[in-house]
Amino acid sequence: xxxxxxxxLPESCCSSEERKSHQSEKVKNNxxxxxxxxxxxxxxxxxxxxxxTYCDDVLTQxxxxxxxxxxxxxxxxxxxxxxxxxxxxxEGDEEVLDEFLVTVKxxxx
Amino acid sequence: xxxxxxxxLPESCCSSEERKSHQSEKVKNNxxxxxxxxxxxxxxxxxxxxxxTYCDDVLTQxxxxxxxxxxxxxxxxxxxxxxxxxxxxxEGDEEVLDEFLVTVKxxxx
Amino acid sequence: xxxxxxxxLPESCCSSEERKSHQSEKVKNNxxxxxxxxxxxxxxxxxxxxxxTYCDDVLTQxxxxxxxxxxxxxxxxxxxxxxxxxxxxxEGDEEVLDEFLVTVKxxxx
Amino acid sequence: xxxxxxxxLPESCCSSEERKSHQSEKVKNNxxxxxxxxxxxxxxxxxxxxxxTYCDDVLTQxxxxxxxxxxxxxxxxxxxxxxxxxxxxxEGDEEVLDEFLVTVKxxxx
Numbered sequence: 001x002x003x004x005x006x007x008x009l010p011e012s013c014c015s016s017e018e019r020k021s022h023q024s025e026k027v028k029n030n031x032x033x034x035x036x037x038x039x040x041x042x043x044x045x046x047x048x049x050x051x052x053t054y055c056d057d058v059l060t061q062x063x064x065x066x067x068x069x070x071x072x073x074x075x076x077x078x079x080x081x082x083x084x085x086x087x088x089x090x091e092g093d094e095e096v097l098d099e100f101l102v103t104v105k106x107x108x109x
Numbered sequence: 110x111x112x113x114x115x116x117x118l119p120e121s122c123c124s125s126e127e128r129k130s131h132q133s134e135k136v137k138n139n140x141x142x143x144x145x146x147x148x149x150x151x152x153x154x155x156x157x158x159x160x161x162t163y164c165d166d167v168l169t170q171x172x173x174x175x176x177x178x179x180x181x182x183x184x185x186x187x188x189x190x191x192x193x194x195x196x197x198x199x200e201g202d203e204e205v206l207d208e209f210l211v212t213v214k215x216x217x218x
Numbered sequence: 219x220x221x222x223x224x225x226x227l228p229e230s231c232c233s234s235e236e237r238k239s240h241q242s243e244k245v246k247n248n249x250x251x252x253x254x255x256x257x258x259x260x261x262x263x264x265x266x267x268x269x270x271t272y273c274d275d276v277l278t279q280x281x282x283x284x285x286x287x288x289x290x291x292x293x294x295x296x297x298x299x300x301x302x303x304x305x306x307x308x309e310g311d312e313e314v315l316d317e318f319l320v321t322v323k324x325x326x327x
Numbered sequence: 328x329x330x331x332x333x334x335x336l337p338e339s340c341c342s343s344e345e346r347k348s349h350q351s352e353k354v355k356n357n358x359x360x361x362x363x364x365x366x367x368x369x370x371x372x373x374x375x376x377x378x379x380t381y382c383d384d385v386l387t388q389x390x391x392x393x394x395x396x397x398x399x400x401x402x403x404x405x406x407x408x409x410x411x412x413x414x415x416x417x418e419g420d421e422e423v424l425d426e427f428l429v430t431v432k433x434x435x436x
Contacts, residue, residue, distance in 0.1 A: 021158075023164070032159070052132070055193060080165065084165075101296050249373075267350070267359060270347045274346075302382060324390040
């Protein structure tokens with residue numbers, strides 16, 4: 001699943017050419033602080049499998065990773081709603097609603 | 110995806126002292142092949158956040174990672190059910206049912 | 219599924235006293251048309267259990283009901299975002315964002 | 328979503344002709360006791376929509392119904408694993424494992 005994102009991102013924020021996020025450094029640090037251990041846990045699960053660890057223990061680790069990722073998703077969603085989505089609505093750009101709904105539905109059960 | 114059970118099981122397998130998994134090399138490789146890009150994507154998401162990539166794009170990546178992890182979980186669950194759980198039931202050790210249910214419930218909606 | 223927003227909004231809509239929804243009749247009919255068979259299926263599942271129907275078949279029905287309810291939730295969420303949430307943002311009432319997030323998070327994995 | 332189940336179910340339990348559940352009356356009562364209010368809540372949600380109740384409140388009800396259905400699913404899954412699945416494994420009929428996995432995967436995230 002290759003990450004197909006634009007190589008480099010121009011300066012202008014939330015303009016139609018190239019939308020950028022403008023999460024605060026505090027939110028960005030919070031997200032990175034959460035993603036670092038998740039990356040480590042994925043590596044850890046690979047090690048567990050390599051060492052024939054009892055599957056039940058591996059599945060428990062996997063479930064913990066999924067919960068941690070859910071938390072990251074919720075922080076991102078909140079930050080997105082309260083910055084870009086809010087601003088685009090205030091600028092009269094209601095297209096953001098359908099874009100936002102598509103993403104929320106992916107994260108729903 | 111044909112899950113072939115281990116040809117022969119070492120004596121100490123699934124004994125109470127220290128339970129070990131005995132997934133086939135084929136299953137183990139399948140799992141690692143899936144986990145490698147997931148690890149890379151987690152790193153990728155950190156980079157996206159660092160570069161202020163539009164949150165909607167980051168959320169879409171996150172959702173793809175969660176789906177990939179779900180697939181890993183399903184492969185592990187299947188392998189576990191068809192090896193350790195099956196064997197312990199056949200050996201009359203029905204405690205494995207409660208253990209298995211606890212894990213399945215963590216993975217359920 | 220084209221969600222058309224209400225033609226005209228009664229004065230008291232979304233005021234703080236008692237918030238009301240103003241989904242169009244078309245959306246309301248769509249939701250009711252979906253909820254009717256769900257109600258019947260719940261009754262049906264009770265009957266299956268009463269008649270000792272094989273659990274696997276009952277679980278399959280239950281899963282179908284959950285999917286149908288998810289669809290209802292997504293229609294409601296969309297209608298809510300495109301009416302009350304949008305209006306309250308446009309009226310400068312950003313408290314709706316936190317309220318909306320609490321609800322979305324309940325529906326997320 | 329029509330319930331496509333066999334009209335009438337013959338006596339023999341878990342035989343290949345027509346599988347039947349043999350949950351205890353206690354489990355069956357527990358399930359019915361949980362399904363009754365769910366049926367009422369679905370009717371309730373229809374009424375809320377009819378009366379233009381604020382969508383956020385309706386979504387909260389819907390989320391509660393989904394949680395209640397999840398609990399019913401987990402009780403059914405446990406009962407099924409500890410009766411039919413266990414028996415069929417003990418009778419050497421390992422086909423039940425794939426059948427069980429298909430159902431579990433439908434209930435997973």
